[in-house]
Amino acid sequence: MTRLTKEQKAYIAGFVDGDGCINAQLVRRPEYTLHFQIRVTLTFFQKTTRHWMLLYLHKLLKHGSVRKRNDGMSEYAIVGKDPVKQCLQLLYPYLKLKKVQARRVLQIIDQLQKDQDPQAFVKLCEVVDTFQDLNDSKRRTITSDTVRSQFLSLHLLPVPVETI
């Protein structure tokens, strides 16, 4: 992706600031050791009449995939640590409005590890919580509280002092 010109990176950053979504969410993964996944995404939406725009962005960014939904909208989603990190590192210097989201996603990605300590994971989930307000999104059903409660009931976390 290093073949993108500065102007192309700046253009995409402007487009992300205007109409893209840099996000981190909690997803239930019963098969995972920690039962939850932190999913990081960079997404774009357009009416399917302008599907070509998403294909153009995909051609530049290379990662992720474009699909037509069945409601007249198309979606271009880049999901997961490595591709999201690569894209955000490119765009970071040029972002304005969503620079905070990019910084926090990059922070989450850098701190996420295999066999993560549950306490450190809950700390990252608290960072994920902040995306609700950052992205004007609707109230989330899974938050760091959900994760903390489940970890406590599974004895993955030390019992808080005040409840002993």
Place this chain on the structure above:
Amino acid sequence: MTRLTKEQKAYIAGFVDGDGCINAQLVRRPEYTLHFQIRVTLTFFQKTTRHWMLLYLHKLLKHGSVRKRNDGMSEYAIVGKDPVKQCLQLLYPYLKLKKVQARRVLQIIDQLQKDQDPQAFVKLCEVVDTFQDLNDSKRRTITSDTVRSQFLSLHLLPVPVETI
């Protein structure tokens, strides 16, 4: 405005493509010789919590004005031939999604004249009509048909052959 770097122009173009609005509309102006005005605009909207973003764009583009509306939204509007032309000429090479709108607005601006011939004005109004679909906007109340009808009733246009 020539002091903007290529990266800044590209960034703003990306932002316009994502969340800006390049528009041409018909406005009643009873005091004008032709009774209607073609208004060209470049506008940006943001929640007032991110008002600073519009101030940032205004600092770069210099033209137009930023205001807080009373519904929690802020608006940055650049209105009128000269400022809109200057801004769009800067952004044009970098626009993708809204390049058509920019080209048509520039075309309208170049063809608009003082003491315009009514027939030529109606032709320009037909170009204005195309912005309804280009911008996914709601059905317009004033179209080239409105203008044509009024011009006919005011004897500003030759009566169409098929109605003689």
